[in-house]
Amino acid sequence: MALKKMLTTVGMSAAAVVTSFAVASPALAYDTSWKTDDGDPGGVVYWTANGDVVKICDIEADGWATSAQVFSVRPDGLRAFEYQFYVGGNGSCADRKASEGATFNLPEDRKVFINLCLMKDDWARLDYCDSGTVAQG
Incomplete structure (x- = not known):
C-alpha cells in the first residue's frame, strides 16, 4: 500500500513538472530578437510571425523608453507604415x-x-x- 501511494505521488509530481514546461514554453517562443545599438542596450524587440507579435521591453533604468515602428514591405520594395x-x-x-x-494584423x-x-x-x-x-506569412 505504501509503495502504491509513493508511486502515485511520484507520478503526479512528474505530471505537474511536465505540465508546467508545456504551459511555459509557448510564452517563451519567438522567431527572432535584437537590442538597441547603444553601448549598454536599453531596449529589446521580440518578433513572432505566428500571430504577428511584436513585443518590446525596456531593459535598463536609464531614463529612456523603448519604442518600435513597424512597417510592412510592399512588393515594390517600399515600406508601408503600419503602427508604432x-x-x-x-x-x-x-x-x-x-x-x-x-x-496590428499585418499583410x-x-x-x-x-x-x-x-x-x-x-x-x-x-x-x-x-x-x-523579418519574414511574414
Whole structure:
C-alpha cells in the first residue's frame, strides 16, 4: 500500500513538472530578437510571425523608453507604415499582435521591417536605433 501511494505521488509530481514546461514554453517562443545599438542596450524587440507579435521591453533604468515602428514591405520594395508604440520603465514590456485588430494584423506574404529605438520626450527624440526585416506569412 505504501509503495502504491509513493508511486502515485511520484507520478503526479512528474505530471505537474511536465505540465508546467508545456504551459511555459509557448510564452517563451519567438522567431527572432535584437537590442538597441547603444553601448549598454536599453531596449529589446521580440518578433513572432505566428500571430504577428511584436513585443518590446525596456531593459535598463536609464531614463529612456523603448519604442518600435513597424512597417510592412510592399512588393515594390517600399515600406508601408503600419503602427508604432512604446514602453518605459526598467523591466516593462508591451506587445502588439494580430488578434488586437486590423492595424496590428499585418499583410500576409510580405516582409516586416521593425525599427527599435530608445526614446526621449514622447517621440521628440529617437536614438540608438537598430532595425531588422523579418519574414511574414
